[in-house]
Amino acid sequence: xxxxxxxxxxxxxxxxxxxxxxxxxxxxxxxxxxxxxxxxxxxxxxxxxxxxxxxxxxxxxxxxxxxxxxxxxxxxxxxxxxxxxxxxxxxxxxxxxxxxxxxxxxxxxxxxxxxxxxxxxxxxxxxxxxxxxxxxxxxxxxxxxxxxxxxxxxxxxxxxxxxxxxxxxxxxxxxxxxxxxxxxxxxxxxxxxxxxxxxxxxxxxxxxx
Numbered sequence: 001x002x003x004x005x006x007x008x009x010x011x012x013x014x015x016x017x018x019x020x021x022x023x024x025x026x027x028x029x030x031x032x033x034x035x036x037x038x039x040x041x042x043x044x045x046x047x048x049x050x051x052x053x054x055x056x057x058x059x060x061x062x063x064x065x066x067x068x069x070x071x072x073x074x075x076x077x078x079x080x081x082x083x084x085x086x087x088x089x090x091x092x093x094x095x096x097x098x099x100x101x102x103x104x105x106x107x108x109x110x111x112x113x114x115x116x117x118x119x120x121x122x123x124x125x126x127x128x129x130x131x132x133x134x135x136x137x138x139x140x141x142x143x144x145x146x147x148x149x150x151x152x153x154x155x156x157x158x159x160x161x162x163x164x165x166x167x168x169x170x171x172x173x174x175x176x177x178x179x180x181x182x183x184x185x186x187x188x189x190x191x192x193x194x195x196x197x198x199x200x201x202x203x204x205x206x207x208x209x
Contacts, residue, residue: 003111003133007141008104010148013072013097016105019148020095021067021074029143031136047080051132056119057083072097087117109137 009016020026023043027035032048046059060080067074076093092112100106111133 001113001115001129003109003113003130005109005111005134005137007107007109007137008100009107009141010104010145012103013099013105014069016097016107017067017069017072017074019144020097020107021064023062023064025147026140026144029140029147031139031143046083049132049136051129056086058089059083060089082117082119085117087115087119089116089119090114107141 009019011019024035024038027033027043027045030047033045034047035043035045037044042061042063044059044061046057048055048057050056058080060078062076062078065075065077074095076095077091078093079088079090081088090113094110096108096110098106098108113129
């Protein structure tokens with residue numbers, strides 16, 4: 001089963017590549033996923049996802065198999081087994097980064113998924129899997145944007161603090177520090193049920209037209 005999803009990262013391509021290949025940084029941004037360990041570039045973790053009425057919980061591993069900074073592409077291979085023994089999933093994900101407006105980057109994710117065991121029957125419901133995959137990517141991109149903006153704010157605050165400290169030493173004036181505002185974030189531990197429901201309904205209507 002082949003899937004394709006796209007999202008925008010508010011960074012230039014070189015910086016976007018560094019962020020997207022920093023697994024410990026981006027793992028918390030993936031809804032339902034958690035990183036549990038790393039050894040020699042092989043990352044272990046678990047992921048929870050719901051397909052219709054069925055809740056699946058996978059434990060597995062993933063590794064970045066290639067990074068090409070000249071073509072701005074990367075490939076990730078992942079595999080996992082359902083904790084209740086209902087089957088396995090294997091996926092090869094190819095990331096292609098293209099320039100977008102405002103010095104942003106569009107990330108194209110092409111995923112080749114293979115399901116085995118009793119969960120392979122969900123492969124027949126490719127429309128539902130497409131909706132769920134699209135929602136996961138959407139939530140991930142929103143979480144990643146919030147993380148990037150938060151870190152940019154922290155850097156700006158540190159620069160302002162350093163400049164303010166220098167000014168105090170040279171002029172004796174005390175400059176009030178700006179207050180940091182919290183960036184609103186989507187939940188990183190679970191899919192947004194309301195937006196997922198809307199996406200499924202939209203998919204149903206598009207197939208019945």
